[in-house]
Amino acid sequence: MSTLVQVSGRRRRKDQLMRGLLGAATAVAIVPLALILYFLLKKGLGAWSGNFFTSDPNGNFLGDPGGIKSAILGTIEIVGLATLIAIPLGIAVALYLVEFGRAGRFGAAVRYFIDVMTGVPSIVFGLFVYITLVLSGVGGGFAGWKGAVALALLMLPIVTRSAEVVLLLVPDSLREAALALGAPRWRIAARVVLPSALPGLITGSLLAIARGAGETAPLLFTATIVQGTSFNLGQRMNSLPAQIFNDIGQAQDRLVARAWGAALTLVLMILALTVIARLAARRSRLA
Amino acid sequence: MNESTIQPSISPPRHPSGPRMTSAAVVARKPKRMASVQTAAKRVTVEGLNAYYGDNHAVRGVHLEFAPNEVTAIIGPSGCGKSTLVRCINRMHEEVPGAHATGAVRLDDIDVYAPSVDVVSVRRTIGMVFQKPNPFPTMSIFDNVAAGLRLTGTRGVKLRDRVEQSLRRAGLWDEVKDRLDAPGIGLSGGQQQRLCIARTLAVEPEVILMDEPASALDPIATLRIEELVEDLKQRYTIVIVTHNMQQAARVADKTAFMLNGDLVEMDSTEKMFTTPSDSRTEEYVTGKFG
Numbered sequence: 001m002s003t004l005v006q007v008s009g010r011r012r013r014k015d016q017l018m019r020g021l022l023g024a025a026t027a028v029a030i031v032p033l034a035l036i037l038y039f040l041l042k043k044g045l046g047a048w049s050g051n052f053f054t055s056d057p058n059g060n061f062l063g064d065p066g067g068i069k070s071a072i073l074g075t076i077e078i079v080g081l082a083t084l085i086a087i088p089l090g091i092a093v094a095l096y097l098v099e100f101g102r103a104g105r106f107g108a109a110v111r112y113f114i115d116v117m118t119g120v121p122s123i124v125f126g127l128f129v130y131i132t133l134v135l136s137g138v139g140g141g142f143a144g145w146k147g148a149v150a151l152a153l154l155m156l157p158i159v160t161r162s163a164e165v166v167l168l169l170v171p172d173s174l175r176e177a178a179l180a181l182g183a184p185r186w187r188i189a190a191r192v193v194l195p196s197a198l199p200g201l202i203t204g205s206l207l208a209i210a211r212g213a214g215e216t217a218p219l220l221f222t223a224t225i226v227q228g229t230s231f232n233l234g235q236r237m238n239s240l241p242a243q244i245f246n247d248i249g250q251a252q253d254r255l256v257a258r259a260w261g262a263a264l265t266l267v268l269m270i271l272a273l274t275v276i277a278r279l280a281a282r283r284s285r286l287a
Numbered sequence: 288m289n290e291s292t293i294q295p296s297i298s299p300p301r302h303p304s305g306p307r308m309t310s311a312a313v314v315a316r317k318p319k320r321m322a323s324v325q326t327a328a329k330r331v332t333v334e335g336l337n338a339y340y341g342d343n344h345a346v347r348g349v350h351l352e353f354a355p356n357e358v359t360a361i362i363g364p365s366g367c368g369k370s371t372l373v374r375c376i377n378r379m380h381e382e383v384p385g386a387h388a389t390g391a392v393r394l395d396d397i398d399v400y401a402p403s404v405d406v407v408s409v410r411r412t413i414g415m416v417f418q419k420p421n422p423f424p425t426m427s428i429f430d431n432v433a434a435g436l437r438l439t440g441t442r443g444v445k446l447r448d449r450v451e452q453s454l455r456r457a458g459l460w461d462e463v464k465d466r467l468d469a470p471g472i473g474l475s476g477g478q479q480q481r482l483c484i485a486r487t488l489a490v491e492p493e494v495i496l497m498d499e500p501a502s503a504l505d506p507i508a509t510l511r512i513e514e515l516v517e518d519l520k521q522r523y524t525i526v527i528v529t530h531n532m533q534q535a536a537r538v539a540d541k542t543a544f545m546l547n548g549d550l551v552e553m554d555s556t557e558k559m560f561t562t563p564s565d566s567r568t569e570e571y572v573t574g575k576f577g
Binding site: 102103171173174176177178179180181182183184187188191192195196198 | 379438
């Protein structure tokens with residue numbers, strides 16, 4: 001028969017060692033993140049001056065190089081349109097896969113291609129849109145909406161994958177309850193499954209938006225880099241990543257500084273979006 | 288109570304909206320006769336029912352009858368097919384991928400498996416309560432009870448009145464009347480189960496199937512559910528699956544015993560628990576196996 005004994009020294013030392021290792025791994029992971037934030041704030045805040053947000057880049061060789069107004073507005077317009085395309089479509093595909101296509105070859109094929117699309121480098125989407133929409137001259141040459149299409153293609157698999165995972169988490173007992181009340185499948189999807197999954201859908205969509213907002217490659221040869229502000233998605237359009245890409249390679253310190261300022265702006269915009277959507281999700285769950 | 292919500296439809300079953308609209312319209316036009324003690328509960332007759340999950344033959348040629356305004360308990364060891372049997376009655380069985388059933392289930396004289404019958408009207412007429420309370424987590428108490436009407440697109444019903452009536456019949460009204468807008472999942476387990484019963488009652492079924500409705504609840508909540516079942520049989524035909532033999536003895540007028548997919552026997556509860564005809568029933572109810 002065994003009796004109660006003290007924890008052996010060996011086991012306690014092993015426990016402490018493992019805890020220490022895990023703590024160290026966490027610290028290592030946090031260091032680069034903290035450094036990025038530190039440099040962004042240090043270099044970016046310095047570039048924020050009076051007309052940084054209210055003026056367009058002017059290309060002047062000397063003096064004030066202008067701000068990033070056109071880039072901020074362009075990013076909002078392009079990412080906004082990409083969101084309108086990718087999120088409803090992505091959630092619809094996920095809803096199909098979970099509610100109607102769980103088994104079966106078609107569902108499996110769709111799932112496979114989405115996985116493949118997730119792994120496609122972003123520049124390939126840019127190239128694809130460049131060839132199919134820009135070179136072919138659909139509605140003119142370079143245009144903001146073509147950048148939005150490239151971003152939407154990039155966001156679509158991210159939205160679909162994350163939405164599918166979240167929709168699968170909705171317990172089958174809820175679907176069963178609704179079925180037993182005589183509800184048709186499509187109404188169960190719309191009135192029971194979607195609302196139950198809403199907070200997760202918002203989080204997944206945000207990840208996709210954040211990813212899209214930070215992409216440079218799909219925009220360089222679709223929406224391109226320009227100086228002036230445009231509210232016409234049919235025209236060339238500036239964006240924050242493109243502006244940063246352009247400025248960081250310049251020989252002038254004032255342009256490099258503008259790139260840091262633009263980078264800080266982009267990060268804060270995505271942060272603000274995340275916070276707003278989290279609050280919205282929390283409210284919708286309580287309602 | 289409406290007398291016939293199952294409408295053998297003329298339109299092909301490919302268009303579920305057609306027959307559903309028809310039956311909803313009929314329900315809405317029917318004069319209400321709530322005041323009189325109308326016994327619209329229906330007799331359920333199961334004839335030669337076989338149910339399968341893929342190749343697994345879960346229910347084997349069962350014949351039995353559930354009388355109106357009676358509680359019938361189905362008992363038997365785990366995996367004997369009792370849940371599958373009740374899920375065949377409101378055609379929930381066919382929602383499981385790879386599952387199918389043969390035979391007939393008659394509601395009075397209409398076969399719910401007839402090709403002209405709309406499955407939506409079957410499930411509205413034959414309500415179901417599940418083992419684990421499953422209120423819709425995004426909905427308030429009120430919305431949970433109203434969910435059946437909204438999810439089936441029923442119009443012409445005064446929601447407020449119907450919700451109150453259903454909650455009263457489920458014995459929950461006094462506990463929740465001041466917080467109908469609170470989330471349904473904020474209630475205790477026993478209250479949630481009565482909320483689910485109210486949700487089932489709100490679509491005005493004539494038969495209620497209960498699949499181990501109290502097995503996830505504590506003894507006091509269980510007792511309340513059992514009292515409720517006793518009340519509900521005044522209006523409905525009730526079939527209750529249970530693995531708790533004391534529960535069957537307490538609530539059921541008749542008891543059916545199933546084993547390995549076969550119906551061993553069905554008789555009055557008293558006889559089943561004292562002098563059953565089959566030796567296997569005796570062994571089961573006296574705790575020799577199962």
